[in-house]
Amino acid sequence: MDGAIQQIAEALRQAERILIVTGAGLSADSGLPTYRGVGGLYNGHTEDGLPIETALSGPMLGLDPALCWKYLAEIGRACIAAKPNAGHFAIAELQQRKPGCWVLTQNVDGYHLAAGSPPQRLIEIHGTFAPLFCMACGQESVDLADHLTRPLPPRCVDCGGVLRPPVVLFEEMLPDSALGRLHDELHKGFDVVVAVGTSASFAYIFEPFLRVRNSGGFTAQIDPSASELSFLVDVHIAEGAADVLSRLVRHIFGD
Structure with missing residues (x-):
């Protein structure tokens, strides 16, 4: 497993444009x-x-x-x-050290912002629970x-x-503003895209992976369970998000 982490860490270390896609599995480590x-x-x-x-x-x-x-x-x-967990803080640190790193999250808990992710590089595609x-x-x-x-x-x-709450409920449309930001960034392209705790059953999740894969970039998934996405990515680590992300950041930055 350390070999897989090293592979993802090396891809992230070399990349300029990174997209981290997060879902419920990340916040599950906070008890949600x-x-x-x-x-x-x-x-x-x-x-x-x-x-x-x-x-x-x-x-x-x-x-x-x-x-x-x-x-x-x-x-x-x-x-x-609950509170942000080590995975949220690891992603925030990656964003702080990599100015081309974006987060696309399906979660509505606001934990990415609370952990320090810059709001200008955070797309909360399903909204947030407050105000x-x-x-x-x-x-x-x-x-x-x-x-x-x-x-x-x-x-x-x-x-x-x-x-x-300003969240997207079932049978409601995704917000145009969030979709617009996502499409703008996809148009610029990403070198690496990593799914964390999401089964990626939506087209807006699959599209970044297909684009990066087709352009020769690197794709990875961190999730204890396998999904359709697992067969598309270069590396799938079948472990919980919080521990793996912390180890990843240590591998990348060596501190």
Whole structure:
């Protein structure tokens, strides 16, 4: 396994343009549940008898905001209770030492920013969990923790409208601004792309790997489980993200 880490470390050391793609597996090391770990799921359904994709969907937020917020609140409480882990800090250090290193994350916990990743090179493709905003008047509210101690759904103090987090729920479109930034950077090209804790089942995740592979660059995946992406990359390390990323940074910079 050390040989695989050395291979990735050498590719990162030589690269100027790097893309790190992160998913739920990275924040799982902080104790956060994935979407499918929310709500005490059993056989693919929540305790309310609905698939999590239905409970945490844009249409459900409009139809039954209390039910949708029941599961949003679980994610919100978990985000507040946990902290960035060694993997987040390792990625932030890589970005600080490599000015051409970008992060594309599917996570909404804000841990990359908290760990020190520069916001100008961070694409939070699914948004973040805070600040909340009113679906009726647009007023923002930063008191997420306070709202989660009150009856759900949280309400706007100005107009009484339902508050929501600026995240992409199931059946909602990805934000144009984030997609635009991603496409701009893909157009410039990357030398190396590394997936961390994501199964990469979306086209916007697969595309960077296909582009880098076709241009002769280096691709890698760090994830305990194999996925479709595992057959596409040059190196797959089947271990948890936090430990591997810390070792990678030590290999690259020798300190």
